[in-house]
Amino acid sequence: MAKKSAVNRNDMVKRLVKAKAAKRNALKAIANDENLSLEDRFEARLKLAAMPRNSSATRIRNRCQLTGRPRAFYRKLKMSRIALRELGSRGQIPGLVKSSW
Numbered sequence: 001m002a003k004k005s006a007v008n009r010n011d012m013v014k015r016l017v018k019a020k021a022a023k024r025n026a027l028k029a030i031a032n033d034e035n036l037s038l039e040d041r042f043e044a045r046l047k048l049a050a051m052p053r054n055s056s057a058t059r060i061r062n063r064c065q066l067t068g069r070p071r072a073f074y075r076k077l078k079m080s081r082i083a084l085r086e087l088g089s090r091g092q093i094p095g096l097v098k099s100s101w
Contacts, residue, residue: 010061013054020055024048044067 030036030044053059062073064080072081079087088098 002063002070006070007063007068010063013059013061014054016052017057017060020051021057024051024055027051 027044027048028059031041031048046083061070062075063070063072064083065078066083067080069080073079074081074084074100077084084096084097087093088096
């Protein structure tokens, strides 16, 4: 099980990304629009840089929903390899057979 503080911090980042996504996308569109003046684009870049770092989607860490483990994460299943193996061994995942010899 991962540290509660790390999982809670990641949840806080997810909430912040969701709250600031519209503003961040609007500023990015202005900053990348080559039809606008250089001053307007630069001002949009400054506003974008002034936003909280944790409002960027790249700051979200993929974590297992069962254990909170950040590594060996399967995106399709939203769980780590260890949690997948445990559930497979118990027969709780349909169609998955864990080989053991």
